[in-house]
Amino acid sequence: MKTVRLDITKDHCPMTFVKTKLELEKLQKGDILEVILKEGEPLENVPKTVTEQGNKVIDIKKIQDDIHMVIIEKG
Amino acid sequence: MNNKKLSIVLFSGDFDKAIAAFTIASGAAAVNYEVNLFFTFWGLNVIKKYKGRNPAGKGFLARTFNFLMGGFKNLPLSRLNFAGISPKLMTGLMKKRNVATLKELVDAAIQLNINLYACEMSINILGLKKEDFIPEVKEILGVAKFLNISEGGEILFI
Numbered sequence: 001m002k003t004v005r006l007d008i009t010k011d012h013c014p015m016t017f018v019k020t021k022l023e024l025e026k027l028q029k030g031d032i033l034e035v036i037l038k039e040g041e042p043l044e045n046v047p048k049t050v051t052e053q054g055n056k057v058i059d060i061k062k063i064q065d066d067i068h069m070v071i072i073e074k075g
Numbered sequence: 076m077n078n079k080k081l082s083i084v085l086f087s088g089d090f091d092k093a094i095a096a097f098t099i100a101s102g103a104a105a106v107n108y109e110v111n112l113f114f115t116f117w118g119l120n121v122i123k124k125y126k127g128r129n130p131a132g133k134g135f136l137a138r139t140f141n142f143l144m145g146g147f148k149n150l151p152l153s154r155l156n157f158a159g160i161s162p163k164l165m166t167g168l169m170k171k172r173n174v175a176t177l178k179e180l181v182d183a184a185i186q187l188n189i190n191l192y193a194c195e196m197s198i199n200i201l202g203l204k205k206e207d208f209i210p211e212v213k214e215i216l217g218v219a220k221f222l223n224i225s226e227g228g229e230i231l232f233i
Contacts, residue, residue: 010173014102018175018183021105049106 003032008042009067016042017049020072024055027074032058039066046070080109080228082221087233088117088144089153090162090177096233097180104187109228112184113221114212115194118233119201120144121181122191122208133202141201150177185211192216192224 006023008016020035027033037043047057047070054075061069081103085096104110114122126147130138152161169176193208195217205215
């Protein structure tokens with residue numbers, strides 16, 4: 001099992017969740033994807049959409065003022 | 076996982092409208108919608124194999140028309156086009172603001188396996204063939220088949 005990190009802090013809709021989806025597609029079941037993203041649209045939508053697609057959000061950590069890390073286990 | 080479906084008819088060959096179509100399309104595909112993009116008339120310019128002006132097609136009139144319509148690089152802004160300068164300025168601005176450009180949106184759409192279809196009737200008018208379009212175009216089809224494919228989902232006309 002591997003852990004991959006994806007930084008989408010500079011991206012905007014729809015590329016935030018498009019990039020997350022494409023990165024998840026490259027991974028195997030059980031792999032971990034750490035997505036670094038900003039508050040607002042990305043933080044609201046990325047955890048929601050990955051959960052809807054059968055993945056599991058393990059944790060959401062605040063790493064800077066408005067930057068968060070969403071840890072996703074591929075389902 | 077689900078069977079949500081979105082089908083978009085892209086009639087317009089305007090740069091900004093193509094961005095709208097591909098933004099919705101790639102966003103929907105990223106949240107597991109089945110997405111169908113149906114290109115007709117001016118919209119065909121977005122998916123022509125030749126990115127610039129090329130006199131493709133059969134017959135003098137069709138060739139002239141195809142040359143004037145242009146390809147991906149000639150898509151005009153629907154307003155304030157200023158002889159084609161604005162789409163280039165707009166792309167520069169999008170890059171500067173880290174917003175996906177039209178090219179990036181099209182690439183994402185293709186990676187997300189969005190279905191691209193071209194309209195049989197308008198291709199016929201313009202004397203074009205399937206080979207005149209990017210290879211990702213799945214099929215050339217008519218209204219009946221499009222309705223069949225889009226049945227049970229949302230349809231947008233842009």
